[in-house]
Amino acid sequence: MVRTAIAIAALMLSAGGALAQGTALPTGDATAGEQVFKKCTVCHSIGPGATNKIGPELNGVLGRTAGTLPGYNYSQAMKDAGAGGLVWTPETLTKFLTKPRDFVPGTKMTFPGLPNPQDIANVIAYIATFSPDYKPGAAPAAAPAAEPAPATPAQ
Numbered sequence: 001m002v003r004t005a006i007a008i009a010a011l012m013l014s015a016g017g018a019l020a021q022g023t024a025l026p027t028g029d030a031t032a033g034e035q036v037f038k039k040c041t042v043c044h045s046i047g048p049g050a051t052n053k054i055g056p057e058l059n060g061v062l063g064r065t066a067g068t069l070p071g072y073n074y075s076q077a078m079k080d081a082g083a084g085g086l087v088w089t090p091e092t093l094t095k096f097l098t099k100p101r102d103f104v105p106g107t108k109m110t111f112p113g114l115p116n117p118q119d120i121a122n123v124i125a126y127i128a129t130f131s132p133d134y135k136p137g138a139a140p141a142a143a144p145a146a147e148p149a150p151a152t153p154a155q
């Protein structure tokens with residue numbers, strides 16, 4: 001079972017990492033994403049020595065529950081979203097960055113969103129390079145993977 005899970009994880013990694021989970025998300029380019037992230041740097045920092053600015057610093061944000069970075073003063077809306085189970089993954093981040101205030105009504109992130117899906121995929125690929133511990137599919141919502149159908153041999 002464990003070996004099967006590892007094999008699947010390896011397969012997903014070889015197929016393009018965080019963005020290849022059988023979804024329709026475009027593949028992101030981290031280098032292009034660094035340029036897109038310039039739209040975020042007025043409020044966010046990322047990388048070595050990043051600190052909270054108008055928004056929270058974004059190191060390790062993939063796989064983290066929304067609104068939970070210690071020391072940052074989130075809106076009640078973002079804290080509620082996290083308490084309701086929102087975890088940042090390429091999928092949820094895609095929705096949030098498309099229209100932040102539609103996805104988390106009441107968020108204090110006063111950014112209108114990125115209209116181009118490729119820009120979103122690229123910026124997420126860039127952010128992912130600062131979330132080294134994030135494993136695709138390791139978010140709490142994917143827990144059923146640990147409980148395969150009974151009596152079915154792994155292969």
Ligand code: HEC
Binds near residue numbers: 055123
């Ligand atoms: C005008 C300032 C501003 C801009 C520009 C901005 N953000 Fe934000 N961002 C915020 C604020 C403020 C919050 C906290 C939201 C809350 O508490 O409701 C936030 C929250 C977030 C979160 C949730 C973090 C967490 O710990 O839950 C992510 C992820 C994020 N922003 C990504 C981005 C990205 C990527 C961009 C650029 C495409 C961007 N933001 C642009 C201000 C901004």
